[in-house]
Amino acid sequence: MDKRNEKRKTEKGYVPIPRGVMVVFCYVLPALLVAALIAAGFWGNGNRVRAEELRRTNEGIYRQAYTELADSVYNMQIALSKLMVSESPATLSETLDDIRFESGAIAGLMGRIPQSHADSVELNRFLIQIGDYAKGLSGALRRGGRLSEEDRGQLMELFTASEAVFGEISEKLSSGSIPLSALDTNGFFDQTEQQEAGERYPAIVYDGRYSDNIENREPMGLTGEDTDGDAAHKKAREYLEDEGAALEYGGISGGKIPFHGLSGTLSDGRRAEIALSVNGGQLLYLRTENPNAQRGGEFGEKPSEEELSRLEEAGKAWLLKMGYPKMEAIGAQYYESGVLISFAAVQSARFNSSNGMRDALISEDSDMSEAINMLREDKNAGEAEETEVIIYSDLVKLWLDRGSGMVIGADANGYLHSHTERAMPSEIMVCERAAERLSKNLAIERTALALIPMPDGSEKLCHEFTGSFAGERYAVYLDAETGDEIRISRLINDENGTSVL
Amino acid sequence: MNRRIKRIAFILALAFTAAALFAFAKAETLKRGSRGELVKQVQTKLKSWGYYTGAVDGIFGSGTESAVKAFQKKNGLTVDGIVGKKTAAALGINIDGGGSQSSANSGNLYLLARLVHGEARGEPYRGKVAVAAVVLNRVKSASFPNTVAGVIYQSGAFDAVSDGQINLTPDTESINAARDAMNGWDPTNGCLYYYNPRTATSRWMLSRPVLLRIGDHAFC
DSSP states (O other): OHHHHHHHHHHHHOOOOOOOHHHHHIIIIIHHHHHHHHHHHHHHHHHHHHHHHHHHHHHHHHHHHHHHHHHHHHHHHHHHHHHHTTHHHHHHHHHHHHHHHHHHOOOOHHHSSOOOHHHHHHHHHHHHHHHHHHHHHHHHHHOOOOOOOHHHHHHHHHHHHHHHHHHHHHHHHHHOOSSSSOOOOSSOOOOHHHHOOOOOSSOOOOSSSOHHHTOOOOOSSSSSOOOOOOHHHHHHHHHHTOHHHHHHHHHHOOSOOOOOOOEEEEESSSSEEEEETTTHHHHHHEEEOOOOOOOOOOOOOOOOHHHHHHHHHHHHHHHHHHOOSEEEEEEEEEEEEEEEEEEEEEEEEEEEEEEHHHHHHOTTTTTTHHHHHHHEEHHTTTEEEEEEEEEEEEEEEEEEEEEOOOEEEEOOOOHHOOSOOOOOOOOOHHHHHHHHHTTTOEEEEEEEEEEEEOOOEEEEEEEEEEEEEEEEEEEEEEEEOOOOOEEEEEEEETTEEEEEE | HHHHHHHHHHHHHHHHHHHHHHHHHHOOOOOTTBSSHHHHHHHHHEEEEESSSSSOOSOOOHHHHHHHHHHHHHHTTSSSSSSSSHHHHHHHHTTTTTTOOOGGGGGGHHHHHHHHHHHHTSOOOHHHHHHHHHHHHHHHHSSSSSSHHHHHSTSSSSSHHHTTGGSSOOHOOOHHHHHHHHHHTTTSSOOOOOTTTOOOOOOHHHTOOOOOOOOTTEOO
16 A cells, blocks of 8 residues: 555655545544534524523513503403492492502503503503592592592593503403514504594593692792893802802703703802703702812711701701791701701791690590580680791702812702792691690600691691601601691611601 | 543543632633633623623633623723623622622612613713603603603613613712702703703604703703
């Protein structure tokens, strides 16, 4: 063989391929290629199977959400139908509570389906408002009210509309025409179609947290004439307490309170941004920032009582200077180099104090002699005395620098939306009498009179009892006229500041 | 000959095992050659955000390295193809403990701060607060889900969710902006939407009247 190769090399001029190499090229490499091909096939198939599993899992999750959504809309529709034939306040209230709970479930499910918010915004609103409306009606029934003819007519309308919504969802579910991929989210509720067809869901007329009239309520704190850019410049310098501030006018922006926007640099080098309402030139917000300030850490150290008190006084003094006569600090949040303190307006009012004689007289288990004594006491309760009421809606928030005590930011949005002189009831239950209705578990530390915002947009004058139970602090609000328990808030005071739950 | 091959194979196996154990025990960086569950997590994240097209096999190869580099480039990180603490945090992976982010960071404030960072980290501070305020305005509106998470993760609502930038670690400014918004500051004056006019394509969104502009965002 070797001799033959030698001969071929000599005769034909090339080197013969060794046998080992031939084996590698002819057998090993093809075998490896085939093996690689088979492995690639298995690998690809594995990936396909995994992708298919993922797709099916996703589909399952989305299909579950759609099915539960259909169930909840159906349950809501059934509950609405029961209202049509119910007269008992207790049954009506229970059924309305069912509607409210279904609405809550729907709110969660609407966020879980792969549906563009642009397509579902109106349906979301309609279904949430039904729950909100039901909550208001149920509360009114529990307090002894009755359903009006308008309410019954509106509930009938809602029943009809929810029937149509359920029909649409269940039809799409049964026909399988629902988007099951997060990337294919258009068209299930088809907002575009809806807009072209005009209003699809009936408007619900009621007062509640999510009602149209609460969301579109006009601000009440705006007073005065409309201001122009020059007036805005002047007012901005007053709020920034810097006549030499180099501010640039940014024009008028829209929104619930149209405002002039200005920004620039203060005489001391700080950057400043300020927004002033077009109507009246009142402060909406301001913010100043030292460009050389060192920032660091998410939260600052908790200030001592003395430091907080000093900052509160500095904030009050600034507010007084800026035309907010009576403000009371109601809470604080701690930042890395500053403190945010919330101030609520305080309004003076005169009340005739009552010991709650009417309640005692109508109470079945009250002792007549006790009631008579109370009548006497009540008669002698005397003249109206001036008391200060905290108005929790009229908020101004101030950011103060912990080092200098300077106001470095302010937000008066809440104040501008709600501030006005409130009409107060002439007679209220004395605090001590109201306190008898409190839970015996609450160790009272402080009392005050407060006007608190209610979900329907109204306000309620309350006795505020701040106290503790089992190491936690609470604020309990009792209706100042009737003594009814209106709200309970849990007060958290931790290293980040105070918060209310 | 046979014994020699066996010896070499044994040494190689030992070396490989030691390297794998070392890589797993150290777990401070993941780079080319790394293997294991953490690499799988990195690959899964990169794949779901479109940076990686290869297999989720737990092997940090050239494909994974390229994907990591692309991710780092897009997210303003040092482009070295190595998953260190910063890149891992941006990916939402804890490479020290091998688990996910701590539950302490999972509250509404941190979620909101992550959205702000993902959506508006190049914006002025007021623009960051404004983005957070839009989320909170939606929570208060009947037209949207009634939780912060529900609003943020609603389908197609925010680009930062779909491109994964919501998983970047928020900076102090984003956290403060989220806090300011949660404490009531609303520079948008009640707006429910915003978009970048240079990149927005939705006709529905573009048809809405713009109420104010902050930085690159139009609010409506």
